Amino acid sequence: MIDLYTWPTPNGHKIHIMLEETGLPYNVIPIDINKGDQFEPEFLKLSPNNKMPAMVDHDGPGGKPYGLFESGAILMYLAEKTGKFMAAETAARYRVIQWLMFQMGGIGPLFGQAHHFRQYAPEGLDLTYAVDRYTNEAGRLYGVLDRRLGEAEYLAGEYSIADIATFPWTRSHDRQGHGFDEFPNVQRWFDAIDARPAVKRALKVLADRRKPGFEKDAEARRNLFGEAQYQRR
Ligand SMILES: N[C@@H](CCC(=O)N[C@@H](CS)C(=O)NCC(=O)O)C(=O)O
Numbered sequence: 001m002i003d004l005y006t007w008p009t010p011n012g013h014k015i016h017i018m019l020e021e022t023g024l025p026y027n028v029i030p031i032d033i034n035k036g037d038q039f040e041p042e043f044l045k046l047s048p049n050n051k052m053p054a055m056v057d058h059d060g061p062g063g064k065p066y067g068l069f070e071s072g073a074i075l076m077y078l079a080e081k082t083g084k085f086m087a088a089e090t091a092a093r094y095r096v097i098q099w100l101m102f103q104m105g106g107i108g109p110l111f112g113q114a115h116h117f118r119q120y121a122p123e124g125l126d127l128t129y130a131v132d133r134y135t136n137e138a139g140r141l142y143g144v145l146d147r148r149l150g151e152a153e154y155l156a157g158e159y160s161i162a163d164i165a166t167f168p169w170t171r172s173h174d175r176q177g178h179g180f181d182e183f184p185n186v187q188r189w190f191d192a193i194d195a196r197p198a199v200k201r202a203l204k205v206l207a208d209r210r211k212p213g214f215e216k217d218a219e220a221r222r223n224l225f226g227e228a229q230y231q232r233r
Contacts, residue, residue, distance in 0.1 A: 002026040005054040006031050007041060010168035011071045013110070015053045016202035017164045018075055030206055036228055049125045050229075066172035072104040074159040079143070085161045093158070099148075099162035101167070107141055112168050114138045114176040119150040120215045120225065142173070142183045148218035149185035157192075167193045183192040 002151050004019065006012040016025055019026045031037045031052040038050040045055035047069035060066025074096075079086035080147045087093045114134035117127050145166070148155060157160040170190055173180060180187035193199055214220045222228050 001058050003029055003056045003058070005029045005046065005052050006206065007029045007031050007052050008032075008210045009052075010054050010171070011051075012205070013168035013202060014071045015055070015078075015167050016062070016205040017199055018078050018085070018161065020198035020202040021164070021196075022078060022084050024078065024082065026170075028205060030209060032209070034211070034214050034217065034223060035217060036219075036223040039223075039228060040230070048192075050232075070104075072087075072100055072165065075084050075100065075165055080160050085159065085164065087156075087158070087160070096156040096160045096162050099160075100165055101142075103154075103162065103165040107145075107166060110134060110137045111172075111176050115172070118177060119175060120221075138176040139178055139182075142170075142178055142186060145170075145189075146183040146185045149189045153192075154189065163189070163193060165220055167199070 001017065002024055004015060006015060006028060007030060031054075032041060033052065037043065038047070038052060044050060046056065046067045049069065051069070051072060054067065054069040055066055056067045056076075058065050068077055076086065079096075086096045113130075113156050114137070117130040117134055121127055121130070145155075154160060155166065167190065170186065180190065182228070211217075215224075
């Protein structure tokens, strides 16, 4: 059994999708990042960067419990454990890892900053430069995806953990300032993944706990963007 510490965000949904796709049994342990669960000492032992997702596989290597944080590492671990969604042969495996790293180092952080400056930053500041910078970067990254998906059905050729990592971030393309009409290959790829039964099940995990407009809540702002983030420094 896998204990998954999670919340219904794009990074959480990556792991919900992988677990639903592989059929591995899992317990959901909610980490309400708006309420500050990510700063609980027990959680920090598992995830020292105070972020979800994190997991403990009670049947880890050698049959012992094994903990991991960072969604990309968790996806690679689950792919290796099940032999699914990452090729075994070296050239094909690194094609998957290459597009997974593109998501982890490019799409995740830059789309995240687009969300921050377009939706969450305090009102009354001149954010023009930051909004332009991250909206443009998001558009550039969608262009990279679109060109790749014009030559391959999925990012690494076959459906893999690279697609599983990228898809949840593209669900909120409007919040990043872009429409799929600009990116028809991304639209085709998105529709194919969105139609998968495992993906539909995964997107329901903790769906009832996600509150629209959380960014207006003072406690959530303190936990996510304010002093709670820095009090352990
Ligand atoms: N690189 C990390 C990013 C995880 C991440 O940013 N998680 C966010 C929510 S999507 C979080 O836990 N935020 C709470 C906080 O920053 O305190 C991963 O991919 O696992």
